[in-house]
Amino acid sequence: MISELTLGNFRNYPKSNLHFNSGSTLIVGPNAVGKTNILEAIYALATGKSFRAETEAEVIREGQAVSRLVGKVIISGTKVAGSPSTSLRASETKEKGRESGSGGTEIELELDWDARERFQKLYKVNGVGRRQIDFIGHLRAVLFSPGDLEIVADSPSTRRRYLDGVLSQVYKDYRLAAHLYERALRQRNRLLWRIREEQIAESVRRIEMEYWDGLLVNNGAIIHERRKEYLEFLNNLPSKIFPIELQYDHSIISPERLEKYAREEIDAAVTLVGPHRDDFAVEKLQDTRNKIQKERDVKLYGSRGEQRLAVFAIKLGELEYVKTQTGENPILLLDDIFSELDHTNRHHILEAIPKQQTIMTTTDLHLVEKNLLKHVQLLELK
Numbered sequence: 001m002i003s004e005l006t007l008g009n010f011r012n013y014p015k016s017n018l019h020f021n022s023g024s025t026l027i028v029g030p031n032a033v034g035k036t037n038i039l040e041a042i043y044a045l046a047t048g049k050s051f052r053a054e055t056e057a058e059v060i061r062e063g064q065a066v067s068r069l070v071g072k073v074i075i076s077g078t079k080v081a082g083s084p085s086t087s088l089r090a091s092e093t094k095e096k097g098r099e100s101g102s103g104g105t106e107i108e109l110e111l112d113w114d115a116r117e118r119f120q121k122l123y124k125v126n127g128v129g130r131r132q133i134d135f136i137g138h139l140r141a142v143l144f145s146p147g148d149l150e151i152v153a154d155s156p157s158t159r160r161r162y163l164d165g166v167l168s169q170v171y172k173d174y175r176l177a178a179h180l181y182e183r184a185l186r187q188r189n190r191l192l193w194r195i196r197e198e199q200i201a202e203s204v205r206r207i208e209m210e211y212w213d214g215l216l217v218n219n220g221a222i223i224h225e226r227r228k229e230y231l232e233f234l235n236n237l238p239s240k241i242f243p244i245e246l247q248y249d250h251s252i253i254s255p256e257r258l259e260k261y262a263r264e265e266i267d268a269a270v271t272l273v274g275p276h277r278d279d280f281a282v283e284k285l286q287d288t289r290n291k292i293q294k295e296r297d298v299k300l301y302g303s304r305g306e307q308r309l310a311v312f313a314i315k316l317g318e319l320e321y322v323k324t325q326t327g328e329n330p331i332l333l334l335d336d337i338f339s340e341l342d343h344t345n346r347h348h349i350l351e352a353i354p355k356q357q358t359i360m361t362t363t364d365l366h367l368v369e370k371n372l373l374k375h376v377q378l379l380e381l382k
């Protein structure tokens, strides 16, 4: 859980210090007062980036050069101890235990313009600089915001970004693989371009190409395995709220496939296969005469309400996934959900709220169930 958050020149906050208890917090205030900005800050400490900034520098308070977020994190395990799925996870948990001590772990994200006017991000854990891949994972959060409708409604890149966001928080090997894959992909595309434009020698290009191919195939396999495992996990959860099945549309990368597309890739000067071309479809399931039948794609045929429920079902599954895979309770961040969901579907979220630290926002207390209000810490913004 996060016990304390300090925002320095982040969005509309010059300097602010907030305390949270381990239960539920409801941030209430009028439009544009800075409610979502708080959730954005917490989520940035979890993932290393903003969930809504188009350019990362836009979170720096207008007219300022440096933005700093500091969070104090205390590990809160799930009651039913989830067994770490790999030895890597076990060692990560141990490492965090050591760092954490009794006062918690302090994690810090700084965004600024350096002396050469280049945007940069710096990560610290207990005052010590870390690489992004070693920073992420100290705080885990699941976010549900109105913009998440895009996961169903938007292009494949949105769904890949979603998968990356979840899996990067959970697995260090995924973070590393995604980082190496992206770098190798850029280099390989540049090489393809050089081959096309500059006609570089066959011998030179084969050695270089083999190197990038190897990186893409090996790291692509890790990315693929984790994505497959996650989507299968979601499909195997009993669906309470909205029956969906996620179909993984996997762009296989292998030496054979790269060989097959070699000519086309040079012509296009881009790598045509691999996890950077993955997608998944969200399908609604319908029970017809006790025989489960697949319905049509929610993106194409679902109503807006159905799309919202599908995303909501995915998010509740994500919460379960993070819990079982890490043995820790992630923070649940709910942005403006009370105006979003209809009455019958709210009880599912109300059920989920007390199971971990939950931080939510609303413009209007009247939108929030009275029962819930009894149990929340109110944070009023004016």
Ligand SMILES: Nc1ncnc2c1ncn2[C@@H]1O[C@H](COP(=O)(O)OP(=O)(O)OP(=O)(O)O)[C@@H](O)[C@H]1O
Pocket: 010, 011, 012, 013, 029, 030, 031, 032, 033, 034, 035, 036, 037, 038, 058, 059, 060, 061, 062, 363
């Ligand atoms: N870089 C920035 N510098 C200063 N102010 C900013 C910056 N980025 C955003 N803001 C301000 O933050 C405010 C929006 O904050 P936020 O989105 O958190 O509002 P909110 O309380 O969630 O509102 P709503 O109820 O409409 O969702 C706006 O007034 C906007 O101008």
Ligand SMILES: [Mg+2]
Pocket: 035, 036, 037, 335, 336
């Ligand atoms: Mg908002």
